[in-house]
Amino acid sequence: MVLKSNYTGSTERVTSGSNPSETINDIGSNKALGLQKAQTYSLGLSKQDLMVEKVEAISSWTNQKADSGHESLVSRKQHAESQVDIFDGDTPKILVVDDHAASRMTSVALLAMEGYEIIEADSGFSAIELIAHSSPDLILLDVMMPEMDGFEVCQRIKQNEQTRLIPVIFITALNDRHSRIRGIEVGADDFLTKPFDRLELAARVKSLVRQKRLNEDLDHAEKVLFSIARAIESRDPNTGDHCERLIQLGKAFGEYLKLSRNEIRDLMWGGNLHDIGKVGIPDAILLKQGKLTDEEWKTMRLHVLIGEQICQPLRSTRGVIPIIRHHHERWDGSGYPDGLKGDEIPKLAQIFQIIDIYDALTSERPYKKAYTSEEALSTMEEETKRGWRNPELMKKFADFIRSWQSNPEIKSN
Known part of the structure; x- marks a missing residue:
């Protein structure tokens, strides 16, 4: 009626x-x-x-x-x-x-x-x-x-x-x-x-x-960023489900370290957004199969700065921005973009970097086979001795991975 x-x-x-x-x-x-x-x-x-x-x-x-x-x-x-x-x-x-x-x-x-x-x-x-x-x-x-x-x-x-x-x-x-x-x-x-x-x-x-x-505007903007990040991942078929694995591993390691809820969320978001700046890197460089030239490497390094600029306007991504900018820094100051040393590197960036490297080592790529968990940890421990990683954090991560690998219930949560 x-x-x-x-x-x-x-x-x-x-x-x-x-x-x-x-x-x-x-x-x-x-x-x-x-x-x-x-x-x-x-x-x-x-x-x-x-x-x-x-x-x-x-x-x-x-x-x-x-x-x-x-x-x-x-x-x-x-x-x-x-x-x-x-x-x-x-x-x-x-x-x-x-x-x-x-x-x-x-x-x-x-x-x-x-x-x-x-x-x-x-x-x-x-x-x-x-x-x-x-x-x-x-x-x-x-x-x-x-x-x-x-x-x-x-x-x-x-x-x-x-x-x-x-x-x-x-x-x-x-x-x-x-x-x-x-x-x-x-x-x-x-x-x-x-x-x-x-x-x-x-x-x-x-x-x-x-x-x-x-809130809807923020939610929409976040979804756009995540869509861009997923599109970037899909451009490189060699990485597989790299982002999804980082999200799961970040959540599990964050809980192991007893991080706060917001810190765990930022680690998980970092899994999606850490390489979002690669949207500004030419395909000829991003997808190149051989070794990058010095000039090409300089261009590739810009992705962390581009990613920071993309996410900077959103308040909800403030906790992720240190991960985006600094996940390629090294403990001895030999990393980029700022050459930070030791605890000058933001804590979440240190944590995320270890997760990122572990997943890269244990995944198959065109230029290498997938390492076993122990092979990956051994390689990372060698790099820690060379001054690239936080020794204390690396030890916690190795302990976590060994317990994580041996406990199916932890991996499934």
Whole structure:
């Protein structure tokens, strides 16, 4: 069924649900009662903000829904004149989830007056379905709902890679401490209590929508970088799954060293991004089978600087940049690009370099066979004696590899 709203002027589609007649009892079938209810749920509004004609329209709109029979609204989009900044012309989309029609309509009315596009769901199952194909910018979620409550809805949202960045605001009672704690555990981003204050609702929604879009921009930029890195790897068929192996080995060795969560993440990202600067190296040099000339070698060394420049603008890659720039430094200062010595070399760059060399030695290349684990460790220990590696770190790595190789459970985690 398609209805025309007096309030928004937009087309609404009734898709499923139960009896909405409770709306009449809660909001009222006449304009005076509708005005009274709207004022009750809009604490802090000035008489200029809550315009009588809009409240009258809400009441008329409510009556239309009551006359629609035994179908309740699950998905309805609304547009109103913008009362706030609409984010560079791209109207944010808000999903309001509440099985109680009166409470849902209060949220809808206040948000629509702020200029947001509104989608509604009257159950957790309907919400999950709508999220999948509507991609809302924020979800206003009631806690207590039958069959699937707000906690389960939020948990599903936050565990899904495609929806985890959508902010969720839980609607709770004023002193519902248990719901707030449980909400934090399942990943809620904020909480609001009933009755709503319009200014607080608008401020919280606007802030979280802005944060969500910033996070999406960062997420998109990171995916672009990883795609570039994978494309570079695919240009050289000799390296195989080098990046993926570095990610797994970096995670395992980082955990062995008891590094922090962020340091382990940076090591893993380093597996993808350490050679991203090779995108700026000509194929004639990058893919050359024979020995590089001195001039070609100078060009090849530039890849660490190019990689640093590519990743520098992203704050999320700051921890990876030392790995990108310095993973070819040597303990005695004979490496590049800066000739750093000893602990002048960033810790994660030292760790990553050892992982990188080990994987290169144990992988088959056109110019060499794959070394066994012990052959690779022996070669690296010889290089450590020549001053190329951190002796203490090299010993820890050798101990780790031997225990890692002998324990299948460690390798599979």
